[in-house]
Amino acid sequence: MFLEILLGVAAWQIVARKKRPSFGDLFRRKPTDRSSALGEAGEAKAQAALRNSLTALCGADYHLFNGPIIIEHAPGAAFPTAEIDHLAVTPFGIFVFETKNWSGYISPASVPGFLTRTDRDGKAEDRRSPLEQNRTKVAFLRSRLPSLWPAAGAGLLVSDDAHLSPALDSDLLSLSDLPHWLRARRDSYAGIPSIDVQKATEGIAVLIETSPAAMDAHRARVAR
Numbered sequence: 620m621f622l623e624i625l626l627g628v629a630a631w632q633i634v635a636r637k638k639r640p641s642f643g644d645l646f647r648r649k650p651t652d653r654s655s656a657l658g659e660a661g662e663a664k665a666q667a668a669l670r671n672s673l674t675a676l677c678g679a680d681y682h683l684f685n686g687p688i689i690i691e692h693a694p695g696a697a698f699p700t701a702e703i704d705h706l707a708v709t710p711f712g713i714f715v716f717e718t719k720n721w722s723g724y725i726s727p728a729s730v731p732g733f734l735t736r737t738d739r740d741g742k743a744e745d746r747r748s749p750l751e752q753n754r755t756k757v758a759f760l761r762s763r764l765p766s767l768w769p770a771a772g773a774g775l776l777v778s779d780d781a782h783l784s785p786a787l788d789s790d791l792l793s794l795s796d797l798p799h800w801l802r803a804r805r806d807s808y809a810g811i812p813s814i815d816v817q818k819a820t821e822g823i824a825v826l827i828e829t830s831p832a833a834m835d836a837h838r839a840r841v842a843r
Contacts, residue, residue, distance in 0.1 A: 661720025661777045662686065662704055668777075668794045669705055669716065676801055682708040682820040687834035688827050692759040700837045701756055705775075706827070708820050710813040711805040713764065715756050715772040717749035722780035727787060734787075749774030750790055763826055768814050773800060 666683070673681045688703040705716035721736050728735040732751035737743040753772035760770040773790045775797070776783060783793060792800055 657720045658718075662718045664720075664777050665705060665716065665718040665775045665794065668775075668797055669707060672798045672801055673707060673709065675798065676805065677709055680710055680816055682816055684708075684823075684827070684829070686829070687831065688829055689833040689837050690756060690759055690827055692755050698840060700833075700840065701759075702834070702837055703756055703827070706823070708814070708816050708823065709801075709805075710816060711808045711811075712769040712771060712814070713760060713819060713823070714804070715753050715760065715770070716775050717753050717772070718775045718777055719746075719749055720778050721746070721776060722778045724782045724784065725776060725787065725791075726784035734791075748791075749776075750788060760823070760826070764819070764822060767812060768819055769808055769811065771804065 666685075670683055673683060684703075684706040686704065688706050689700050690703060691700050693699045703715055704718045707714045707716070723736045723738040726735050726737070728745045728748075730745050732748055733745040734748045735743055735745050750772065753774070757770055757772040764770060771790075773792055775792055775794065777794055781793065783791065790800075
């Protein structure tokens with residue numbers, strides 16, 4: 620794996636300089652201005668790709684929630700809520716997707732739960748992995764929904780300028796990987812009774828908040 624990362628970075632002619640994350644980075648506030656606009660554009664791009672891929676695979680038998688999606692996974696904690704970028708209900712599983720509109724070479728980091736993004740100028744920084752961000756969200760859904768409804772998560776790296784290391788976890792995807800990933804999930808759950816999409820959607824709807832007010836309250840807590 621180390622050799623794959625080294626070769627990928629060499630292809631970019633990079634000399635990496637790592638910026639180590641602090642504990643506070645785990646709960647840093649949402650980016651604003653240009654970064655926020657890039658994030659919103661990435662989420663819109665991912666939502667469109669998800670809808671296209673799910674329609675091709677499932678026809679009309681799926682539900683893709685529209686954001687914002689807020690869950691209260693830890694009542695009474697300092698950070699009781701979490702934001703889900705994309706939430707899909709299919710006959711073969713319930714899927715949480717975290718979107719990142721990062722450019723550059725994306726590879727595993729030496730810090731657990733993080734990825735390293737290296738730009739064309741050789742500047743490298745460690746950023747929290749979308750899989751790590753999804754961990755509590757997927758666990759929340761698994762704890763509240765029937766065990767026969769498989770729940771899983773993936774990270775979508777949506778920028779056309781993102782280059783993914785082959786050493787990354789297979790649940791970290793470019794948008795071109797998405798159709799294959801969904802087919803693989805469908806095939807891996809073969810033999811399990813199909814999910815009633817309407818029933819599952821109704822069950823999930825009582826667990827989430829989708830109002831702008833809920834989003835504002837969540838972001839205000841995270842920004843404190």
